[in-house]
Amino acid sequence: MNTFIAATSISFILKDILGWDNSAFHNQFSIIIGIVVMSILHLISISVGEKSVKWIERFGIILVIILVTWESIVVLKTVPFHEIVKWQPAAKFQLPSGKIVDILAAFNLAWVTAAADFSRFTKDKHAATTASFFGANVGLFWFAFIGLIATIATAITINKFDPNNADPSTIAAKLGLGILAMLVIVITSTTANAVNLMAAGSAMTNIFHKLKLTPALWIVTLVATVMTFIPVYVASFLTTFETFLDGIGMFLGPEIAIFLIDFFFIKKKDYQVSEFAKPNGKYWYTKGVNLIAIITWAIGVLSYLGLNKLDFIVQTVGATFPAMIITAILYYLVSAKTKKANTI
Secondary structure, eight states: OHHHHHHHHHHHHHHHHHTOOSOHHHHHHHHHHHHHHHHHHHHHHHHSOHHHHHHHHHHHHHHHHHHHHHHHHHHHHHSOHHHHHHOOOOGGGOOOHHHHHHHHHHHHHHHHHHHHHHHTTOSOHHHHHHHHHHHHHHHHHHHHHHHHHHHHHHHHHHTOOOGGGOSHHHHHHHTTOHHHHHHHHHHHHHHHHHHHHHHHHHHHHHHSTTSOHHHHHHHHHHHHHHHHTHHHHTSOHHHHHHHHHHHHHHHHHHHHHHHHHIIIIISTTOOOGGGTTOTTSTTOTBTTBOHHHHHHHHHHHHHHHHHTTOHHHHHTTOSHHHHHHHHHHHHHHHHHHHHHHHHO
């Protein structure tokens, strides 16, 4: 999704420089060029290695802060804050409370796993948790708030609200921030995706132990490139993004619930890391597969799908957290019973 947002920025830059109109052909062609350019930038950024990602992130966060501050000033100068507060979207654009909870939950669950993959390398356990927690929450609330008021300000300014035009690139264009803002979005999207791709590549090497990190990074980058073309040919950006977040909540929610229960309650925070990848080791389970975890996870996924069919759930708490609770309880009960049986 970050790639598509940055590709949108590149399309605005191309149309501005080359004088292209907003015809369907020019819009689609410029987006395709943007996706290709961003994919090349991603390959370059992750091919240098882990150190390059570290320096890219340090540079990128400075640009993000500058862009968000700049956008905040422009928004509040363009539209009075009291008008932003009282604005309401049309009824057809309003989402049920449960859907909103699921979207926010999925968005944050994805970043939790990415942050954990990098914070595990910190020298201090306290810093790994507290710094990640406060840093992520400050950034999330600030940037989400600015994105929210910028979207509303844009709708008020042009007297039209289209959720498909609520991405940062389109908002920056409609607020008249110019090519410089688009370039910042391109750079910051590259830095954000460097983390995503590095985490995905790292996860892939955890699954396939013989696979080196660099080939894994190239594979996940190429797969991500193909996925980025979905909003161009299959569905709108917003529909694709919502489907993507639904998938994260459905698959990742139960998985994280199992991680938490296993670490804190089953293993009592005592993992022997050296045993993780050892055949016939402590965590070998059934030919290297924890069948209890896999079956419980599958039940959690099915419970998410079932809960999403209930109007009460959709209108209130959403399906993500109830599915996680169901998964957690089931995994704990079955694992505790199995553990007890094995000690008898």
